[in-house]
Amino acid sequence: MKVTEIFFVILLSVLSYSFVCSEELKPTERTLFQRFSKIQGFGPIQVELTQNKYIGLSENELTDYVKLKFRNNFKGIQILTMDQAAKIPAKGRGEKLGYIWFSVFTVGDTDYPVAYHVQCRAGNLKYLLNINNPLAPIHRNSIIWEESFLGVNKKSNAPDEIKACISKLMEELAIDFFKARGEL
Numbered sequence: 001m002k003v004t005e006i007f008f009v010i011l012l013s014v015l016s017y018s019f020v021c022s023e024e025l026k027p028t029e030r031t032l033f034q035r036f037s038k039i040q041g042f043g044p045i046q047v048e049l050t051q052n053k054y055i056g057l058s059e060n061e062l063t064d065y066v067k068l069k070f071r072n073n074f075k076g077i078q079i080l081t082m083d084q085a086a087k088i089p090a091k092g093r094g095e096k097l098g099y100i101w102f103s104v105f106t107v108g109d110t111d112y113p114v115a116y117h118v119q120c121r122a123g124n125l126k127y128l129l130n131i132n133n134p135l136a137p138i139h140r141n142s143i144i145w146e147e148s149f150l151g152v153n154k155k156s157n158a159p160d161e162i163k164a165c166i167s168k169l170m171e172e173l174a175i176d177f178f179k180a181r182g183e184l
Contacts, residue, residue, distance in 0.1 A: 036144060036176070036177050037181045038124065039077075042098040044099045044100075045063070045099070049104050057162065066166060066170065067079060099125055100173070101122070103121075116152075118169065119147070122144055123145065124142065147173070149168070149169070
């Protein structure tokens with residue numbers, strides 16, 4: 001009888017503890033991406049195409065595509081020019097200005113296979129560049145959101161697949177951005 005009671009108490013304790021802890025440890029979009037709430041607009045939105053440029057893509061074309069997807073998904077949020085960004089008060093400007101950076105890495109120039117990696121990073125400019133050492137790597141604290149896709153396809157289909165990845169990443173970023181701001 002005592003073994004059963006002890007087992008029951010232990011089981012009840014474990015269940016209670018896991019219930020209480022699971023509620024406390026689950027980060028919400030608001031707490032996970034809380035620095036998004038301070039962003040008033042995005043400055044640099046760009047794409048870096050690395051390694052292999054033989055599949056019919058260009059950085060300018062992809063950057064234009066990313067900006068179009070930004071306008072479609074980030075209603076009410078602006079892409080700021082340098083003049084507009086300069087009008088934001090200097091104190092806190094780094095937290096109020098955001099960036100979105102895509103890296104597209106492709107390998108292969110034959111019809112099959114072409115491998116690609118599409119990565120999106122978004123954050124605020126506060127820690128993005130080390131002013132004392134511009135060649136220093138990007139500080140991890142500047143990154144609020146990061147996600148990527150990896151795929152393989154025929155050379156003829158790879159550009160469309162890469163654009164589809166960019167669209168999906170931009171949609172996911174917008175959802176997390178607006179959830180963090182309490183607007184979704």
